[in-house]
Amino acid sequence: MRNRIEDAIKQSKxxxxxxxxxxxxxxxxxYQGKDLEKLSALNDKGGMVRVLIKNKxxxxxxxxxxxDLDTKVDQAYQCAQVASNPEKIELADIEPVDEVVKVxxxxxxxxxxxxxxxxxxxxxxxxxxxxxxxxxDTDCTYSDNYSRIYFGNSQGTFIEDERPSVSVRIAAIGxxxxxxxxxxxxxxxxxxxxxxxxxxxxxxxxxxxALELLGAHPVKGGRYPVxxxxxxxxxxxxxxxxxLSESDFVYENPKAQxxxxxxxxxxxxxxxxxxxxxxxxxxxxxxxxxxGTPGRHNELIREGILVGRLHSRETAAKMAEKxxxxxxxxxxxxxxxxxxxxxxxxxxxxxxxDMIKDIKLGIYxxxxxxxxxxxxxxxxSSGYAYMIRDGKIAEMVKDVILAGNLFTTLANIDAxxxxxxxxFSSGGCGKxxxxxxxVGMGAPHIRIQNVVIGGE
Amino acid sequence: xxxxxxxxKQAEQYEVLRTKNEETSVVYEAxxxxxxxxxxxxxxxxxxxxxxxxGFAASTDAAAVDKLVSNALESASFxxxxxxxFPRQQSANPVKTYDPVVANLPISRLVDVGKEILDLxxxxxxxxxxxxxxxxxxxxxxxxxxxxxxxxxxxTPLSIVVEVDRIVGDDILIMYDGQATTxxxxxxxxxxxxxxxxxxxxxxxxxxxxxxxxxxxSPYGTLALTIPLNEGVNGKNVYKGTSPMKGKVGEYLxxxxxxxxxxxxxxxxxxSAPYDDEGVPRRRNVLVERGKLNGFLYDLKTAAQFNVExxxxxxxxxxxxxxxATTNFIIQPGETGLKAMLKGIDEGIMVxxxxxxxxxxxxxxxxxxxxxxxFKIEKGEVVGRVKNLSISGNVYSLLKNxxxxxxxxxxxxxxxxxxxxxxxxxxxxx
Numbered sequence: 001m002r003n004r005i006e007d008a009i010k011q012s013k014x015x016x017x018x019x020x021x022x023x024x025x026x027x028x029x030x031y032q033g034k035d036l037e038k039l040s041a042l043n044d045k046g047g048m049v050r051v052l053i054k055n056k057x058x059x060x061x062x063x064x065x066x067x068d069l070d071t072k073v074d075q076a077y078q079c080a081q082v083a084s085n086p087e088k089i090e091l092a093d094i095e096p097v098d099e100v101v102k103v104x105x106x107x108x109x110x111x112x113x114x115x116x117x118x119x120x121x122x123x124x125x126x127x128x129x130x131x132x133x134x135x136x137d138t139d140c141t142y143s144d145n146y147s148r149i150y151f152g153n154s155q156g157t158f159i160e161d162e163r164p165s166v167s168v169r170i171a172a173i174g175x176x177x178x179x180x181x182x183x184x185x186x187x188x189x190x191x192x193x194x195x196x197x198x199x200x201x202x203x204x205x206x207x208x209x210a211l212e213l214l215g216a217h218p219v220k221g222g223r224y225p226v227x228x229x230x231x232x233x234x235x236x237x238x239x240x241x242x243x244l245s246e247s248d249f250v251y252e253n254p255k256a257q258x259x260x261x262x263x264x265x266x267x268x269x270x271x272x273x274x275x276x277x278x279x280x281x282x283x284x285x286x287x288x289x290x291x292g293t294p295g296r297h298n299e300l301i302r303e304g305i306l307v308g309r310l311h312s313r314e315t316a317a318k319m320a321e322k323x324x325x326x327x328x329x330x331x332x333x334x335x336x337x338x339x340x341x342x343x344x345x346x347x348x349x350x351x352x353x354d355m356i357k358d359i360k361l362g363i364y365x366x367x368x369x370x371x372x373x374x375x376x377x378x379x380x381s382s383g384y385a386y387m388i389r390d391g392k393i394a395e396m397v398k399d400v401i402l403a404g405n406l407f408t409t410l411a412n413i414d415a416x417x418x419x420x421x422x423x424f425s426s427g428g429c430g431k432x433x434x435x436x437x438x439v440g441m442g443a444p445h446i447r448i449q450n451v452v453i454g455g456e
Numbered sequence: 457x458x459x460x461x462x463x464x465k466q467a468e469q470y471e472v473l474r475t476k477n478e479e480t481s482v483v484y485e486a487x488x489x490x491x492x493x494x495x496x497x498x499x500x501x502x503x504x505x506x507x508x509x510x511g512f513a514a515s516t517d518a519a520a521v522d523k524l525v526s527n528a529l530e531s532a533s534f535x536x537x538x539x540x541x542f543p544r545q546q547s548a549n550p551v552k553t554y555d556p557v558v559a560n561l562p563i564s565r566l567v568d569v570g571k572e573i574l575d576l577x578x579x580x581x582x583x584x585x586x587x588x589x590x591x592x593x594x595x596x597x598x599x600x601x602x603x604x605x606x607x608x609x610x611x612t613p614l615s616i617v618v619e620v621d622r623i624v625g626d627d628i629l630i631m632y633d634g635q636a637t638t639x640x641x642x643x644x645x646x647x648x649x650x651x652x653x654x655x656x657x658x659x660x661x662x663x664x665x666x667x668x669x670x671x672x673x674s675p676y677g678t679l680a681l682t683i684p685l686n687e688g689v690n691g692k693n694v695y696k697g698t699s700p701m702k703g704k705v706g707e708y709l710x711x712x713x714x715x716x717x718x719x720x721x722x723x724x725x726x727x728s729a730p731y732d733d734e735g736v737p738r739r740r741n742v743l744v745e746r747g748k749l750n751g752f753l754y755d756l757k758t759a760a761q762f763n764v765e766x767x768x769x770x771x772x773x774x775x776x777x778x779x780x781a782t783t784n785f786i787i788q789p790g791e792t793g794l795k796a797m798l799k800g801i802d803e804g805i806m807v808x809x810x811x812x813x814x815x816x817x818x819x820x821x822x823x824x825x826x827x828x829x830x831f832k833i834e835k836g837e838v839v840g841r842v843k844n845l846s847i848s849g850n851v852y853s854l855l856k857n858x859x860x861x862x863x864x865x866x867x868x869x870x871x872x873x874x875x876x877x878x879x880x881x882x883x884x885x886x
Contacts, residue, residue, distance in 0.1 A: 026775070033696055036536040041527035042775050043515040046497065060493040064516045079492035082482065082563055118534050136697040173698050178852075180698055180820045221824075221848070221885055252486030253585050255623035335491065370815030375621075375628045379812035379826050399817070403826045403846060454824035454846050454885065 002160075005152040008069035014051035014059070014077050016091060018153035020290065021047040021066065022332040025110070026145040029118050031125035033137045039118065046332045049076040054090065057083025062333050092316035092323040094293050096156035101287050103162045105192025109144040112193045117142055120196070121168070124203045128172045131207035134214060137173040139184075140203075142196065143426075157292040165189070165438060167426040168196045170203050174210035181213035181398065183384065185367075186426025188438070189283050209384055212396050219385065219397040219453055225362040226402065226451040227355055230421040232382055234441030235368035237273055238343045238429070240378040240406045241266075245275075245300050245308070246326070246338040246431075247315035259376070264306045267410040270348055273301035275310055277325050277341030283424055284343075284440035286328060290336035295325040300343075312338050330434045337432060342440030348416025355415050355447050362388040363453060365400055379403040379454075401454040409448060417445030459500070460600070462525045467532070469505035471542050471601040473733070474498070475774055481591035482566045484574060492563060499774040502528040503542075509535035514775050539760040542601035548730040548737035552723040557640035558612035559594050566590040573618060573648050580652045581622065589617040599735040609730050611638050615870070618648055622655060627843075629658055631809075631829065636870035639724035654808065654829070660840035662832050666886030670804035670859065671847060672797065672833065675866050675874040677807035680823055682785060682872055684851045685716065687819045689743050691758035691769070691780045698819050700852055701749055708747045711858040713790050716744040718753060720768065720783035726870045727783035734770040734778050741767050753780045782871075789875040790861025797860045797878050799836040805845065805884060806831045806838060824848030846885045854879050 005019045026042040046064045049072045053059070059080025061072045109117075125140040147163040167188030174181045183206050189195055228236065243249065250256040277286035277295025286295045291313050299308050311319070312327035315338055327336035356364070367383030385400040386393050420442060428436025463470040476498040483491045501514035502524055511532025515524045570588045577586045591614070598608035617634035633651045635644060673681065693699040701709065720738030722728050732738050734756050742750050754762065755770035755778050771781035810825035826846040831838045862876035 038512065038777050039531045039534055040775070040777070041513045041531055043513075043517050043520060043523065043527075044775070045515075045517040045520075057489060058491040060491060062493070062495040062497065064497050064499070064518070075494050079494055079563070082492040082567055083489040085488060085490070114530060114534050173696070175697060178700055178820075180700065180817065182817055182819075252488075253621070253623075255585075256621075259623070333495070333497070335493075369817075370812070372812035372815065374630050374811055374828055375623075377628075377811060377826060377828065379815075381812070381815050381817075399822060399824060399848075401812070401824045403811070452846075454826070454848055 001150050002152070002158060004069055005150060006158070008073050009152055009154050011070050012051060012073045012077065012154060014080060015054045016052040016154055017073060018050050018151065018291070019047065019069065020332055021150045022147055024145055024147040024331070026143065027114070027117065028141065028143045029121050030139065030141040031121060032139050034129065044331070048332045048335065049073050050335055051076045051080050052089060052091070053080045054088040055085060056080050057085055057089065058335070060335050089314060090317040091313040092311070094313065094323050097159060097288065097292060097294070098157070099159050099288065101159065101161040103164055103190060105164055107193040109164070109166055109193045110146060124168065124170060124199065127200060127203045128170070128207045132211055134174050134176055134211060135172050135207060136175040139169070139171040141169045143167050151290065151292055153292060159288050159292055161288060163190065164192070166191055166193065166195050168199055169426045170206045172207050172210035174214045176214050179214055181210055183209035183213060187424055188426040189424045190281060190285060213384060213398050216396040216398040218399045219363065221454055223450050224453055225359050225447065225449050227362065227364045227388065227445060227447045229366040229445060230419065230443050231367045231423050231425070232365055232380070233345060233443035233446045234423050235371060236380060237345050237443060238340060238439065238441050239371040239373050239380065241273065241410065242275065242340045242343045243373055244375070244406070245310055246340070247309050247311045247319060248338040250309070251315040251318045260306065260309065262306055265304055266301050266306050266407070267304040267413055269303045270416045271301055271304050271410065271413055272346035273344065274299050274346065275326070275340050275343045279342055282342045282422055282440035283438050284341040286325060286341045289325045289327045290329045291327040293323045293325040293327065295341055298324045310338055310340065312336060328437060330437050334434050337434065339431060339437055340429065340439050342442065344442035345416065345444065345446065347418060347420035347444050349418050350415040351418060352445050355417060355445060356388050356393065357391040359388045360390060363400060364388050364393055365402060376406040378406060402451055403454055404452050409451065412449040413446050414449055415447035420444040459521050459525060463502070463504060464602070466529055467504035467506040469542050469602050471503045471599065471734070473501040474598045476596040477593055479591055479593040480563050480566065481589065482563065482570060484570050484586070484588040486585050486587065487574060487578065489567060489570065500524060501774055504528045504532050505540065506532040508537045509533070510538045510540060511535045512777050538757060540757055542603060543605060543734065543736055543756065544603045545605040545607065545735070546737050549721050551721045551728050551730045551738065553609070553611040553638040553728050553730070555612050555639040558592050558614045561592045566592065569616070569644060573645065576645060576648055577618070577620060577652065581620065581655055583622065585621045587619045591615050599731070601735065605735050607731055607735055611729060613638055613726060614640065616644060618651065620651065620655065627661065629655070629829070631655060634870055636726040637724050638726060638728060657831065657838065658829065658841040662840035662842060664805065664832050664842040664845060664884070664886060666845055666884040668881050668883055670801050671879045671882040671884065672801065672804060672806040673877045673879070674806055674808050675868045675876065676809055678787060678874040678877055679868070679872065680807070680810050680813055680825065681851050681855065681877070682787065682874070683814050684818050684821045684823070686782045686785060688821070689752050691752045691754040691762065693819060694752050695758050695761050700821055705749050705751055707749055709749050709852070710744060710747040710855040712747040713858045713861045714744060714747055714855055715788035717742050717786040717788065718769070718782045718784070719786060722784050725784045732768045732770040733772040734766070736766045736768045736770065738768045738783065741769070753782065755780045784871055784873065786873040787875060789863050789865040792860040792862055794862045794864050794876055797862055797876060798833060798838070801833045802835060804833045805842060806833055807847065821851040823851070844886065847882055849882055854882070
């Protein structure tokens, strides 16, 4: 494969050429309610040629037929001719690398029988269904995939990268009359079968939470002090702030650059935020991104001040900064774009007990159900939540949706917990048409004052 | 060996789906043409029923047919018994989804159309950042099964998406719209002009304290209502017991002004096709007629579970098993003119778009979202943009009492056709 890729790159007339070939094997087993919904064996093999003509533009060819890479290089070159960018497109320099990335799995899921995988997910599904007859539906999905990626470019980089991923996703749907409630948890990471085989405890939690949500009242809308658990805090920093630090958002947009100017205060001194693809064994670990740039630790907010942002080689060159290892693609069908890897709020010093003890009336919001941001405005649903009354966690409430303005909200974070955790949620991040990209999120508990909570 | 011959020997029933897609696309990013792409992708998906049990496998590796067959059979050996029978061939109504003009559209024409749109946008709004995505494809699908069913058809999707970001001081507005069809459409500027009209109207920002007031959902705003309804009419959610409409066929669930139709047979529309993704003819399904629930959408499997016929609603991508899904979803227009609807509103808001639709407990019908674009209506006139408001409600109770549904209706986001819908009173949170 290496020779074929390198030979094809040599044929290219473009200023820059890269070829990415991916071979991916996937197994998916899913139960919904009493039924085995899906038991699939999937093979995906394909590639992408991407070329740059600096005073024209990018040309891309994607394909499943790998027989004739030279033709694909030529197609991509023809595509690149279509555009015209008098202001040349440059790429930030990176050192050429020649690397093979290997991953150790304790129990390689490719060696685990389909019978054993099926039995595991069936057991989880039975736990959910056995909890109560109010659980009218379930969704238990096991998925593993193993990708081997070959990446070469015209600047001498060649990387062979192994990317395994295993996950279970557990959802319980409770129903009482017209009241339908969903609880879910996901558990995913770049590991072997060992990571998902003993999750009975997690499954029970999901079942019990669905039942508890059936009895919960909708939250009363208004402004509250909100304590956010690690999971939701991680999603919040990823969605509401992280996407704005992706430089493809600002690099062609002077107004956005003003908004995201380095040195601007985003929060109190206690707030520190970073993105780091180089930490091994996390969900978003990216030792080399899809342009061959090594992952690294990128500080984004230090002591409340914006100090950095995430780049591809193109956005870095345009802004005269360094490539950060954040150009990622979900698969060979897509060109890499600026994405997060593992994004986190750094650990703080406040204990959970201290965080809630002075709150007379507030909300403890846990887990994320989804979120959307539009520049500085965001909206998130929490998976479940509790009222805080007189410094104590009180009854569960449902339909808790946090909405607001990023700048005000970050400035209103007035306590950061000492209980940092990395999340291994399943699912992933979506941007453009590229979904789901595995990303890591981490945070301790945080407290935010004066949050708008939607509700009745 | 030929895949069919292998399957015939080893399974009582089989279905082979072959897809091929040839796509060219160009992307304008921040007012500049940046990237052009050619994609040539293909794949095969196989479902088998072997010893009564269902199996599934799919691959994009055309050379690995033996592995595909053995994967499908292995999947079936662990599969479950389902009462599924792959269908015999039925004749489909002719539906126009292939247009040689689109098929032969050169990449330079996409570039020109993009340029024309960009020029129009920048002539009216010189300070915006505009991104345009244009793509045209030739999709070839074929399905065959053990009954001798052997169909193939081609579609030529043509899609234009325009996103405009306008930042004026702290006032940020992001709007997007698109037009996607399967036939060439000469008029590719009207939707852009409409977008620009809204941008212009949004320049004036007015305040609203919120409170209980009439809420007018524009055709775009009705998405808040259609997303949960789409989930609710899905036969799979009915089977699973999660649809609030389960067991209510024949009941008047909504105001008599509400009629809902899913129609996959409209010429040139984006989600149209002669057959669904299991080879059953697509058709027009009237789901709600004057407030009364008529029925649900089924694929073969959910139809078998309810002992009814498939409604031709199976939808799938290469690597996924079929599921029921809506195609072109229509809220039928009503009898009131938009002007008359506005006239009766002393103070209210018109909802254009909401942030975070489709998240949370969608199927219950409950939603609670910030309004990313909404206008204030005062004494019958749209007076300007209102910011920082949110609305919440439940579709199933809101649509029980509808003040008016407009005569005027339009395609929004290419797959929904919707009028303006006036809800007499909702709580708008300021």
